[in-house]
Amino acid sequence: MSGPKGFGYEVVSAQELRRREDEARAGRCRRHVVTLAGLHDQLRRCGCSVDGPADEPPSTDRQSMIAWEEALIRAIDAAREQVREESAKEIMRRLRSGDRPVDVSGLSLGGGPPGDRPAPPDRAGAPPERDARRRVAADVDAVVGLLAGLRDPAVREELTTTARAVLDVDDPAQARGDLLTLKTRATEALRVQDLRDLAAQEALALAASRSRAAADLRARAERVTTAAELSGLRGRIAELVEQERREADARFVQGALEEVLADLGFAVDEDFELQDYGAVGVASHASCPGYGVRFQVNPGAQTLFTRVVSRRESSPEEDARAEALTCDEVRAVADRLHGRGVSTELRFSRRPGEVAVEKQLAPAKAPAAEAPASRPAATGRDARRTSAPRGRGGSARERAR
Known part of the structure; x- marks a missing residue:
């Protein structure tokens, strides 16, 4: 029949599948290089010297590219930790430049409720001003860890300025409110940062794609703010990965x-x-x-x-x-x-x-026009009038299913 x-x-060619895998790895490496460059820029602004494996290796064979990707991931992790440490130093330097006594006893900015942290030991005869300053320092030290974990320089700078303003507040009640607001904002910023890290990881599946749809999804990953948005992004990325795989299979x-x-x-x-x-x-x-x-x-x-x-x-x-x-x-x-x-x-x-x-x-061919034997051959405008018409060429194709 x-x-x-x-x-x-189904494409089962080992050579073709390996080629796609290598292409995807090269795309991920390009994205890692961009991420690492941004971290290195932050470290340079802090006065640190940096030297990481951001350059492509001399050989682009499979094993060299695998090793390069692993080295880039390690370099990114190390750079993030260094950015956190340098940020903590800078934040503490700014906050300690003019401490003032604020009564913040009972507050904890370290991530847990007040009962999770032991109260500072009482010092018999310690002046109230010194005791209040000591409690301020303990809580500020805790919040610095939150602020230093923020990798967005603009957000980190904004919240550090807020933290510094708390130290200039004379009213204890206002200080308590400002410190709690600072903790809430820092925690929320870290939550969004974690979501965007996950979104960026998902977007690596499209690292080798040069389509407009892939570029739009990578940009969308940088704007994620909720778990629902991350879930929607993850589903759309999976759809596009499958679509582009099918198109590559068809080619x-x-x-x-x-x-x-x-x-x-x-x-x-x-x-x-x-x-x-x-x-x-x-x-x-x-x-x-x-x-x-x-x-x-x-x-x-x-x-x-x-x-x-x-x-x-x-x-x-x-x-x-x-x-x-x-x-x-x-x-x-x-x-x-x-x-x-x-x-x-x-x-x-x-x-x-x-x-x-x-x-x-x-298409059928039109017969050539012949001038009558009793008339002279037509010229000029008459020739154009008697010329044979041309058919519209091209066979009709059936529409695809």
Whole structure:
């Protein structure tokens, strides 16, 4: 039987799959380099000297790129820790530049309720001013850890300024409120930072993609503020990764198909044309003159569709015979794809004559106009009036399924 057929396909070429993996790794490395450069800029502003593996290795072979990615990840982790330490030093320097006594006893900015931390030991006879200053220092030391963990310089600077303002407050009640507000804002900023770290990690799946959709999702990852937004982003990234994988599979299958058709003696009448539902091409074989086989690679269905088309006026009986004659050739195409790294599986098949064969007739040629023997040959405007009209060339292609 060689009526219309559908073959499911899967790319199994080890070479092609490894190429994609290497391409994805190179894309991740490019993103890591950008992240590391931003951290190094912060360290330089703190007066630190930096030297990290930000340059691409001399060799781009597989093992060198694997080692480079691992080195970049280690460098990023180390740079983040160094940024935290340097930020803590700078914050403490600014906060200690003018401490004033504020009564903040009973407050904890270290992340837990007041009962989780022991109260400062009483010092008999200690002046109230000194005791209040000591309690301020204990709580400020705790909040510094929160502020230093913020990697956004603008946010860190804003909250550090707020912390410094607390030390200039004379009213204890106002100081308590300001300190609690500072803790809340710092904790919220850290929560958003953690969400964006997770979003950036998810976006690495698109690191090698140069599509506009991938660029939009990477930008969206930088703006995530809630768990719901992160969840939505994660789903959209997974959809785009799958879409681009299917498109890459279809391109690979099309290339393999063109090679197989040439090996089996098919002549592709025209290059494969990209349509709404995949690449479509018609190929002819000497075993069945006047007919061709239409091949369509559909990425959405991951299916190779085939059907016979007629290039001339033909009867249903002739069409059915042509479908029967091309049966072996069509199956041979599917079988040969295995050798090109494409696994195929027959999903459906129609009997010869079950579905009408599409007609793709060449446009008729208009006969040349002849001047009457009794009249002289026309010239100028008269010649243009008697010239033969030209037909609109090009055969009609069936719309893809």
